[in-house]
Amino acid sequence: xNFVFDPRRGPSVVRAELWGPSGSGVLQLALDTxxxxxLVNVGxxxxxxxxxxxxxERIQVTTGSGVEFAPRVVLQRVGALGRERLGFPVLGxxxxxxxxxxxxxxxxxxxGLNLEIDFRAGSLDSLNRSVHWDxxxxxxxxxxxxx
Amino acid sequence: xxAGWTRTLFDTNGxxxxxxxxxxxxxxxxxxxxxxxxxxxxxxxxxxxxxxxDEADVYRSSSVDGFGRLIEVAxxxxxxNKSMTEIEARFDSEWVLIEDPRxxxxxxxxxxxxxxxxxxxxxxxxRAVEIPPKRFxxxxxxxxxxxxxxxx
Numbered sequence: 001x002n003f004v005f006d007p008r009r010g011p012s013v014v015r016a017e018l019w020g021p022s023g024s025g026v027l028q029l030a031l032d033t034x035x036x037x038x039l040v041n042v043g044x045x046x047x048x049x050x051x052x053x054x055x056x057e058r059i060q061v062t063t064g065s066g067v068e069f070a071p072r073v074v075l076q077r078v079g080a081l082g083r084e085r086l087g088f089p090v091l092g093x094x095x096x097x098x099x100x101x102x103x104x105x106x107x108x109x110x111x112g113l114n115l116e117i118d119f120r121a122g123s124l125d126s127l128n129r130s131v132h133w134d135x136x137x138x139x140x141x142x143x144x145x146x147x
Numbered sequence: 148x149x150a151g152w153t154r155t156l157f158d159t160n161g162x163x164x165x166x167x168x169x170x171x172x173x174x175x176x177x178x179x180x181x182x183x184x185x186x187x188x189x190x191x192x193x194x195x196x197x198x199x200x201d202e203a204d205v206y207r208s209s210s211v212d213g214f215g216r217l218i219e220v221a222x223x224x225x226x227x228n229k230s231m232t233e234i235e236a237r238f239d240s241e242w243v244l245i246e247d248p249r250x251x252x253x254x255x256x257x258x259x260x261x262x263x264x265x266x267x268x269x270x271x272x273x274r275a276v277e278i279p280p281k282r283f284x285x286x287x288x289x290x291x292x293x294x295x296x297x298x299x
Contacts (some may be wrong), residue, residue: 003253008292011299014255025275026254026284032299043272047279064298080250091210097242097268101298 001082007122014105014124016080020048027102029080031117031124035106038078039091044049044102045073052092055137061091068093079106081126083113140143150182156260165189168198168202230258231286240289242271250285256284 005012011030018025018040025048029038042052053069070091078088088109095101116125154175156165166188173181186202196210205227210219234243241264248259262283263274275283292296 001252007266009293011297015250015256017254018249022279023281023283026248026250026256028285028287030297030299035299041268041272043269043276044285047272047275047283047285080256089239095299098295099299101291104299121207 001126001128003081003124005122005124007119011099011101012124013101014080016021016105018044018048018075019077020045020050020075022047022049024048025078028100029105030099030101032104032106033110035104037091038074038088038104038106038109039070039093039095040103041094042092042134043094043144045090045092048075050075050092055092059091061093073137077140078109080109081113081115081124082131083126151185162192163190214285228258228260231256234259234261235288238288241265241287242268243286243288244271244274244278244280245284245286246278246280247282251285256286259284 003014005014011032013028014031016027016029018027025044026041027044029040033085045052050073052071052073055073057072058069061068061070068107070093073092074089074091076087078085078090090103093103095103114127116127117123118125150170150172152171152175153168154165154167154169155163156167158164168185168187169175169181170183170185171181173179175181175184187281188199188201190199190233192198195212196207196208200205200206207220212218218272229237234245238261239278240260243261244263245256245259246262250256262278262280263271265271268285271285275285
């Protein structure tokens with residue numbers, strides 16, 4: 001499956017859908033192979049029915065500007081790049097609006113995928129072949145378009 | 148209801164072209180310095196068509212035939228299903244809350260109903276909590292400036 005992004009400027013933005021207790025939201029995430037965890041703005045998590053402030057689990061996050069602690073929320077479902085993961089944990093952390101995205105799609109979502117990135121054409125190819133599976137990763141399923 | 152002023156502007160033909168509301172007791176421009184506008188409705192006229200925009204940013208165009216009979220009314224704006232092209236054109240460089248978006252396999256939004264828009268991303272999130280739509284999309288319609296960098 002092929003996805004497009006603007007290769008000339010800005011981060012490589014991909015669309016993702018998050019499911020929570022009060023519904024689902026489609027948002028823009030920056031594809032970040034430098035991030036080990038997927039990160040979502042707190043406001044977005046609240047909008048789909050989670051309360052990161054009440055989450056007991058907080059994990060240490062090392063960023064470019066220091067070390068912080070962020071709540072980890074297990075989402076019902078996350079879809080992106082034509083794949084879905086069930087019971088997927090994300091970090092609640094709000095990036096500045098100037099980043100123009102609602103969070104980061106990190107390596108934890110990408111593990112097990114065969115992803116080809118063409119920075120000349122601005123395309124991402126999520127291939128089904130050669131998938132090496134990590135038994136600890138949440139289940140990975142195909143995604144379907146909305147009606 | 149609080150005190151305020153409503154200012155009405157007319158064109159040279161005596162037709163209403165703008166109605167603007169102001170909060171507070173001070174007089175609005177040009178009689179005073181009150182700039183606390185709480186909403187504006189505008190109307191423009193072209194041949195047999197009238198285009199109006201109300202205080203909620205809903206656009207409505209109406210057309211009449213040669214006898215003055217109403218033949219068409221079209222409404223676009225918040226509350227109406229619009230294509231992503233229209234949304235990007237109308238709400239340039241804004242965060243937009245779209246209810247019940249139609250998406251493709253890549254989750255790109257093709258169309259939907261705009262429920263809120265603005266420069267303040269957190270306000271758009273808050274509106275999504277207040278409404279709350281069963282399925283929604285939040286889209287930023289702007290482009291990243293050439294002279295800035297993002298290091299996440």
